[in-house]
Each structure stands twice: as structure tokens, then as C-alpha cells.
Amino acid sequence: MAVDIATDSGNHDFPVVQVGGFPTASVSRRKLAQCMVRDCMAAREDRENWIPKAVFSSNGQGIALAGQDPAFADAMAAADIIHADGMPVVFASRRTAHPLPERICTTDFFHDAAQAASEHKLRFFILGAKEEQNRAVVEAIRKLYPDVEIVGRHHGYFPPEDDKRVCDLVRASGADVLWVALGKPRQEFWSIRNRENLKGVGWIKTCGGLYSFLTGDAPRAPGWMQALGLEWLHRVALDPKRLGWRYLTTNPYAFYRLVRYTR
Template sequence: MPHSNPYDFPVVRVGGLATASVTRRQLADCMVQDCMAARNDRERWLPKVVLSSNGQGIALAGRDPAFAGAMAQADIIHADGMPVVLASRLTRHPLPERIATTDFFHDAAHAAERHGLRFYILGAKEQQNRAAVEAIQRLYPKVEIVGSRDGYFASDQDDAVCEEIRRSRADVLWVALGKPRQEYWAIRNRRNLQGVGWIKTCGGLYAFLAGDAPRAPLWMQKLGLEWLFRALDDPKHLLWRYVITNPVAAYRLVRYTQRAPVF
């Protein structure tokens, strides 16, 4: 992480990544705390970058030093994969639960309704982005969505995109650009987004909100098999990815998880 942990929860190294031992509720509380602090100091506040750890990300960080470096600059990394939670049982502070971004979004939206936080929805194709916005407005009518745009823009447009987001006075920026682009983008543009409370990467969230992708049954989620459900649902795009990344991730979860000392 970029600096000492300013939060109340402990951080443990799982699969080589510094991972927050935190509940969904605690993470939502951190979001509110940071966004309120940002509102009080918009000219100097740098957004907190909140990323997630799963098998794909752990494997990618293991073979790509640039991606590992980007992950190391996050303010919070939470576990978006059940194998990460299971591996954490070897550490001094086991993770209390998996925080899938598709689940955490609802905790964040409830908190946003209670505290009047504003969302900006960035990423995905235009049609899916629009459908996701409509779903959020239907599910959480008190959440103010102050802007949205698709993820099909070049890096030389970053400044204009960030200026639009800053003008919207968004508290939470949701970024769905696909891994690893979304992580690189969040870290690279943090200083262009002063005043935004959180930059939260969210991968395939909009597909789930739009109804384009189904969630795995709860029993598969609890067993850490959601990847298998997704691969079978979309084998053309996902099966080979999991075949390549899962063995690497499994090795790194065993080899690069910091174990608690045995007394």
C-alpha cells in the first residue's frame, strides 16, 4: 500500500497482495468516512483508490511487475475471490468474508442513500452503461448519479474525462474498464481527480446490474466456484482465462501468503 494503513482494520498479505481484513459493512463505512472528508477539502483531497484481489489479479501481479506495482499503490485491496479468503486463514488476521464487488455495490448504494453520496458510472459499452444506470436508479432512487460515460476512450482523452468527473462533484467514481486497464487507469489518474472521495474499480459489475450476466448459485459462491459457473456460462471468453490463471493463482496463494507465527 502507498502509505501506512489509516483505517481501523488490519491488513494481511495474501497471495502477495496487501489485503484488508474487513467486512462489507466496514468497507462501506470507510467509503462514507473518506467521501465526507473529501467534501471538506476538495481542493487538496486525493481520491482513495480501492481495488480488489481475485485469482486473475493475483496471477497477473505475479507475472507482471508493472501490475504488481499498480496494486501496491492502492489504498485498500479487498478480497473478491473465495480462495483469497480461504488462504487468509493462514495469516494472523483471517479475512471475515469475501467482498465481491457485485455484492459490495449494494452496501455502498445503501450507504450512499443514507448519507447523500453521489456516484459517477464510468466504463463498459454505452448500452450496458446506460442499462446499469437505469438499474441503479430503479433499485436506489435516492442515490444521485451525477454522470456516466462508456469506457471506449483513448488515453489522450483522460484529462477531459477526469475534468468532466471533477465538475460533476462525484463522491464515488465506479470504474469498469476491465482488468488490468481499470487498475492502471485509477492509479494513473488519481491526481487528476482531486476532490473525488473514492475511485472504486468494479470489473463486470455493470453486466450484472444490467441483467446481461447471471450470478452463480449461492452454494457455488461459498465454495469458491463462481469462476466455474462464469466459465461455463461464457466459455468462449472466460474458460481459457481461468485455465491459464487458476494454477498460477493457487501457487501464489500458497507461496506468497504471510503466515501467522507458530508459538
């Protein structure tokens, strides 16, 4: 995928629509990768002053959580870009003036981002998960994308008092994109809380369970289930004890908020 950053100059020029209460980017995966490249190049020009763009995703879990936790709603409101990680968000957007062109699942978008990083020599820092999985996902990325420079990594099991130390590691690495897999909502809270400590990084991209998919620990749902917005059901079938109650309680409330807070 060739990324022509000249086609996306100036401020982000895609429409933003309210879906489930979140200002959601009506943008394609390809164009989002172009935005990443452009922002990272701009950050390199002003390392001492550039505040990273916080790029979050919207799905049923997050939409429900925002209705229950004002602090999480505030964290999402502070994001620079929110993209649709769930098909129900895409379906609901059809009621808006600018329906979303496609679902941008972070697990899929990573490959667009890695390809763009390969072409434009962007550097990644991998943050989150347990030490063993963190090490494994770096190895997996290097096999998939040998031209992507991974300049650092750190597991996600550290206390808040270590935030500054971790951020110093990221900045010293010269990373352009920081991938943050700390689980929702911790990853969103952490990203907003530490933006000032990460000056010069182009993007902070939250990525939830991405590492499990890249290492093969968690299989993706069949394509037809993804297209119908049923990937959550596939995940429940694989891990009913952990996910069954979560989806049973969040899905109805998320559906309500998608209907009530989409304009």
C-alpha cells in the same frame, strides 16, 4: 443497513494481511462501506487537495497477473485498500494472523455502498462499458436505489489522450465515488494514473463486470458455488470460449501464489 461513520474514525483501523502477495484488508462489507462514507465526507472538506482513495479487489486473475506483469503489481501496490473478491483469497487468509471475515465481492459490495450513499447523500459517477450498457446500468441503479444521486456517466471506450477530459467531467460533477469498469488491468492502471486529475473525489472504486450483473446481462452463480469458491466455474460454463482458457491458465498459477505469498 444503517452506517454509523463514528464507529470508524481516524485512519482505517482494520488489519491488513499479505494474501497472494497483496496487502489485503481484513474487513467486513459493512465496515468497508463505513470507510467509504468517512473518506467521502473528508474529501468534501478539502476538494482542492484531497487525492482519491483507490480501492481495488483481489481475485485469482489479479493475483496471477501480478506475478506476470510487474507494472500491474506496482499498480496494485499503489492502492489504498485491496479487498478480497474471491473465496480462495478468503480461504488462504486463514493462514494469517487476521483471517478475512468474509468475501467482499464487488457485485455484492455495490449494494452496501449504494445503501450507505442513500443514507449519507453521496454522489456516484458511472464510468466504463459500452455506451448502451453504461446508459442501461444507470437506469438499473436508479430503479434499485432511487435515493442515490448519479451525477454523471461516461462509456469506457476512450483513448488515453482523453483521460484529462473525462477526469474533468468527473470533478465538475461533484462525484464522491467514481465507479470504474474498464476491465482488468486497464481499470487499475487508469485509476492510479489519473488520481491527481481527480482531486476532490472521495473514492475510485474499480468494479470489473459489475454493470453486467446489475443490468441482468450476466447471472450470478448459485449461492453454494459462491461459498465454495466455484463462481469462476459457473462463469466458464456460461462463456467457455472466452473464459475457459483464461481460468485454465491462471488458476494453477494463482493457487501457487496464494500458497507461496501468503503470510
